[in-house]
Amino acid sequence: MSQDKNTLEVYIKPSGGWRSIDFKELWRYRELLYFLSWRDIKVRYKQTVIGAAWAIIQPLFTMVIFTIFFGRLAKMPSDGIPYPIFSYTALVPWTFFANGLSDTSDSLVSNSNLIKKIYFPRIIIPISAILSKSVDFILAFLVLIAMMIGYGVFPTKAVIWLPFFFLLAVVTSLGVGLWFTAMNVQFRDVRYTVPFFVQAWLFATPIAYPSSLLNEPWRTLYGINPMAGVVEGFRWALLGTNTPPTLIVFVSAAVSILILISGAFYFRRMEKSFADVI
């Protein structure tokens, strides 16, 4: 009967000020995190005709549109790589980031029935929203591999850095998402802001164009947009563009970690009001 050797002791008191995440507690609830992600994955493409193909169609069609308008018509430079693969390599992490961000921002509100009826560390909800998106990422990535083979583009040794760039996308998406989802509980305006925000961010990120269009030091400063680091990192790791984006990536990583930490603190501060306000 007693799962815990020493009786679990819980304190009930008003929490004040800024608190960090309780990692020990989060670890205790790891199975719930797993089940919520699993639920999101299982449910996502229910009652659709083409199911998980949606995960591929989104970046693929964007790539086609970009190729026609930016690649063919505007003759956008692409660091000497075929434009379709140049843009698709960027669109795979971008789509993951953008969808992850929208889902995370809405995650608390769409799970309000759980929040009002049961206790668990609330941060599990946005984290599971992001985790469940990684399945879409993997599917879109498989298409990328197929395209690379088709175009005869092979990665260099730098490919070992790929997981790091993916992690950077996760951290950025979660960091911004934590801010947004906590605000969304108070004011639903956030829900209507996010699509604009994501659209603007798309054009502020070197997806349709290479960051090499900019000269130093502006190119490095570009890294303040963490997704610039992610996208350039993906290209460098997979396509072997001859310009390693070291500085950009450093700036991006620093900014995105800052966003995540501040987002986590903000989330924790707002957390106590979720069940009352939502």
Place this chain on the structure above:
Amino acid sequence: MSKIAIKLENISKQYRIGSLQARYRTLRDTLTDAVKSPFRKAARLLRGEAYGAADLTQTIWALHNVCLEIKHGEAVGIIGRNGAGKTTLLKILSRITEPTSGYGRIYGRVGSLLEVGTGFHPELTGRDNIYLNGAILGMKKAEISRKFDEIVNFSGVEDFIDTPIKHYSSGMYMRLAFAVAAHLEPEILLVDEVLAVGDASFQKKCLNKMSDVASQGRTVVLVSHNMEAILGLCSRAIWLNSGRKEEDGPSQDIVKKYLSSYVERGAWRIPIAERTDRGGTGLIRFVNFRLQDEKGNSLDFVSTGETVDFIFSYIGREEKLSNVTTWFWIRDNFGRELLYFGSRATGQDFEAISGRGELICRIPKFPLPPGKYTIDLKADVNNVRGDRMNDVAIFEVAPGDFFKTGRPVKGIGLFLCDHSWRFNGNVK
């Protein structure tokens, strides 16, 4: 043995419920406010003012300095009228919400059931939902797998376990939901009114399962309006009144005190004409209630088995009222609706009556045993609700000679009815 499971000290909870409206506002005030207020709200939001952001200035105290101590193995019922803070207390114990002040400690693994089927997803199958709901309630995956067959058996939906639950009937849904909840084995179980849903046999099943839990030496805290459930399950009861702890003690005593206060402090103490807690358009308003016997003598109480007139005086807003329907319910101490009387049911609607008068309902052989009862009353004018009031009046029923035999009626039941006996010796 008597280790403490829950200890609360001076727990208070304040809710913000709305903004106070300034009484005089010029157009200029309104316009400047419309421009400034979004910025003010956004600034507060960004500063992380969790509660201040939405400009909610009006507050209520849902709980006020509540202290309590519950020992391991105790089964405690929490009672009180609506809005007394029962659910808030449970939400604080289960950590869904934080108290505004005060502190507490809980020793042991807590399982809270504020509803059954929390997190059920309609697109997932019964099997998937058992795992999901189990995890949400705090069970480990291995634990759910171990109990899986037991849960499915208990729910009785074996044949549909791989069907998405959106295709379930509401009965199947509830059974599955409760089956998962019933297999939760926390050291401290917090339950809110989940027994109020479902049909009678389902409620009984829930009650049995709960008393199992209580008898296994686990700590149970139950919030309910169902006094029988409280008396059946809990040895101790806590009575909350407007967010404060009113009484705490053996459930028999507390329930009795609570019910008699329900009678003594009820809304019926206010004269009917002055009551404001009523609904309807006001086209008709009840202003008085009295009892009378068949000879026209007014009565202070009803005797079981006697003929009695229930007389409701009203004032209409207009000189003439047409198509008036009225009905009332008699409820017992537990709030159960026992009897229904309606002019529509008897086909005696009042098609044209004057703007003042009395509506009289005669009940021959009053069927309720001695006790105290309350009345809820409604009236429609032209199919639109004209007046509606709960706890209009309380009246006492005294022992009477229902069967006209001069013999006292023994035995406890809710009703009496005419009946007769005969003998048949012609049996092979």
